Amino acid sequence: MNCDILVIGCGPAGLSAASYAARAGYDVIALDSLAPGGQLLYIDEIENYPGLESKSGYALAESFEKQAVLFGAKIEFAEAKSIEKRDKLFIVKTGDGEIEAKAVILATGARHRHLGVPGEDEYQGRGVSYCATCDGPFFRDRIIAVVGGGDTALTDALYLSKLGKEVHLIHRRDQFRGQKALEDRVRAKENIILHLGKNIKSVNGDGRNVKSLTLSDDTELQADALFVFVGIIPNSELVNGFAELEGGFVKTDEKMCTSVPGLFAAGDVRTTSFRQVVTAAGDGALAAHQADEYIQNL
Numbered sequence: 001m002n003c004d005i006l007v008i009g010c011g012p013a014g015l016s017a018a019s020y021a022a023r024a025g026y027d028v029i030a031l032d033s034l035a036p037g038g039q040l041l042y043i044d045e046i047e048n049y050p051g052l053e054s055k056s057g058y059a060l061a062e063s064f065e066k067q068a069v070l071f072g073a074k075i076e077f078a079e080a081k082s083i084e085k086r087d088k089l090f091i092v093k094t095g096d097g098e099i100e101a102k103a104v105i106l107a108t109g110a111r112h113r114h115l116g117v118p119g120e121d122e123y124q125g126r127g128v129s130y131c132a133t134c135d136g137p138f139f140r141d142r143i144i145a146v147v148g149g150g151d152t153a154l155t156d157a158l159y160l161s162k163l164g165k166e167v168h169l170i171h172r173r174d175q176f177r178g179q180k181a182l183e184d185r186v187r188a189k190e191n192i193i194l195h196l197g198k199n200i201k202s203v204n205g206d207g208r209n210v211k212s213l214t215l216s217d218d219t220e221l222q223a224d225a226l227f228v229f230v231g232i233i234p235n236s237e238l239v240n241g242f243a244e245l246e247g248g249f250v251k252t253d254e255k256m257c258t259s260v261p262g263l264f265a266a267g268d269v270r271t272t273s274f275r276q277v278v279t280a281a282g283d284g285a286l287a288a289h290q291a292d293e294y295i296q297n298l
């Protein structure tokens with residue numbers, strides 16, 4: 001198969017890139033190993049996508065996909081397994097064969113590291129969350145627990161302390177890994193209670209919502225929500241050794257250009273300070289625009 005622009009990953013970044021590139025008149029293939037939507041498919045309700053009052057993640061994923069198809073992008077289901085560049089063409093091998101493209105937009109997203117304790121998966125979206133900006137506002141004046149000891153855990157504990165009645169910050173070590181200045185602010189906050197040197201053994205609920213946590217010393221901590229910040233893993237294996245990475249994320253400049261001319265990266269997989277649907281969609285639009293410029297100058 002041949003195309004002008006191959007988009008790998010059909011989350012918000014990839015589908016936005018596919019829409020922009022197809023609308024600009026390019027022959028676009030958008031590839032996904034699972035289903036269009038990416039992490040949108042795990043969002044019960046999205047409240048912070050500009051222009052939408054509230055929608056299910058599934059419904060928003062459908063709108064992204066319909067729009068890309070309407071503009072002429074072809075959506076294919078296959079996993080991209082390897083990528084190389086021969087002369088000016090990219091060759092991407094998938095489970096179904098090879099795709100040749102003049103430019104490639106990598107939008108393979110990222111996944112949150114889980115604790116792997118009983119109840120975590122069962123209550124995901126019903127109290128267990130991996131994103132404070134996304135889900136914090138659902139827990140105004142409630143009891144919130146946060147687990148983690150790095151910058152994200154500290155920053156988001158501070159953010160959540162403005163929303164929740166109290167925030168219990170649980171960290172397995174006696175010392176935080178995050179910046180000292182953040183730690184000082186956390187320690188100074190009256191409604192943040194620290195539980196250092198403790199793990200979470202289980203997330204407990206009533207079958208519908210989170211009600212409490214069992215900690216490693218067998219104490220039961222009442223909580224309406226648990227925010228897990230124990231790391232994020234970029235889906236960048238495909239370009240490991242092909243493009244420059246930073247901490248596992250694909251290094252880009254502000255125009256979404258990677259270290260390989262003609263390869264662009266957008267969304268959660270790239271080096272960025274804020275991972276949201278709106279930022280992923282913005283990245284996708286910019287990557288498509290840059291791919292257009294790149295192809296015109298080939």
Ligand SMILES: Cc1cc2nc3c(=O)[nH]c(=O)nc-3n(C[C@H](O)[C@H](O)[C@H](O)COP(=O)(O)OP(=O)(O)OC[C@H]3O[C@@H](n4cnc5c(N)ncnc54)[C@H](O)[C@@H]3O)c2cc1C
Pocket residue numbers: 008009010011012013014031032033034035036037038039040042043045046047048049078079080081107108109110125130131133134135235238266267268269275276277278280
């Ligand atoms: C539970 C949850 C709730 C969230 N809530 C919100 C919220 O309320 N508001 C908000 O703005 N953000 C929210 N987010 C974050 C938001 O969903 C992500 O920032 C956004 O989806 C990132 O988009 P993306 O396109 O970069 O990647 P993703 O959405 O991760 O999509 C990547 C796609 O690439 C595909 N893929 C990966 N590797 C390959 C490969 N080798 N070949 C082919 N396909 C591949 C995957 O199957 C996936 O479909 C939430 C995330 C989660 C998990």
